[in-house]
Amino acid sequence: MSAEGVVVRVPLATQLFRFICTGVVGAVVDFGSTYLLSLVGLSHAGSKTVGFILGTITAYVINRRWTFQAAPSRRRFVATMGIYLLTYLVQLGLFLVCIPWLEDHGFSDFWTQAISFVIAQGTATVLNFIIQRWVIFRVV
Template identity: 55%
Template sequence: MTTTEVMAEQSARNPATLNQQLFRFIAVGAFSAIVDFGTTAGTHFLLDWSDGVSKAVGFILGTLTAYFINRRWTFQAEKSFRRFAVTMLTYLLTFAVQWGLYKLTIPWLNTTGLPPLGVRIVSFIIAQGTATVINFAIQRFLIFRR
């Protein structure tokens, strides 16, 4: 039996508690947010892409990172095309919320005197925080429920 198979078998026998899942979800979310924001800021400031396109690309890369880590580590779920498809639909919903909040808050934050990077950091935090709450609830109670 490989190490991965042993870990999967142990995880199946000892599923994570709600508190463990929440902690792991937040840790994975923080890592995925770094991927998302790094891509978003990098493509906007270094490649001069629009805020909307940059956010979309960042979200896609951050989302895929989060899904694959959460599936195995946070929720200890086996591979499933159906689960992947439902999760991607959920991410589409949270993308709409996140992208919309990101785009709506930038003009408002531009009036605060923050520098352009500061505006995007605060906008990202508002959008990401809202989407994270929605995403955890859907994944925990609908997609990866036991």
Template identity: 50%
Template structure:
């Protein structure tokens, strides 16, 4: 009798390119576009609060932590309703909290490292922010599309 394979998180090969159980009538290209628009708006919130925090004299990690929370909250609320058209779900919310915990560590940690290793030039803050934000964005889209917004 063949064994049933253990469930696993999707790998790049497993990621669905068609939206068989995702948002009704919203394909991958539309989701990527909406995710990017939402991400742009959320990045403005995030970066704006980050710069304000730095200007106010907050430590780098504190300023980035506050801005991350505001930016990701904005992103989740818009993505749930517009990008993935998902109804509220307690299980999905818990999964998002876990995902955002991981991306928080990745984004704040990467930003902190780059902030301290890059030379002191005008582009240091935006470059550190963009690299950290971009890394977290890719992680967020893949996990949200493949896992979180398929949770009922």
């Protein structure tokens, strides 16, 4: 929606490109926070939770304004946070399953976390785009 209240339709390809760019920013915030918090002794689950929350808030704000150009909405925010909770559970589960498997294969702590993060984040990103594009910010 523009400043004048006119709905601006953003093409799917543009939305997908912007969603990916936003996801990269959110992922940097998420992974950076997760890794740094694990270095100071927070558990894998605890550091991943804090990182996810920080990355999620970053991505929501950017996606709402830039990717989907949607007006602020409490209902949309609550719905998006519900979807993020669902994808968080999927993401955390994949992250925690991958860590011991990669450790057993001799990967260093950094690579174990990085690879686990990419697998979990990639899955969550696909789920998030599908749900946000066709449910939360659906084009009417």
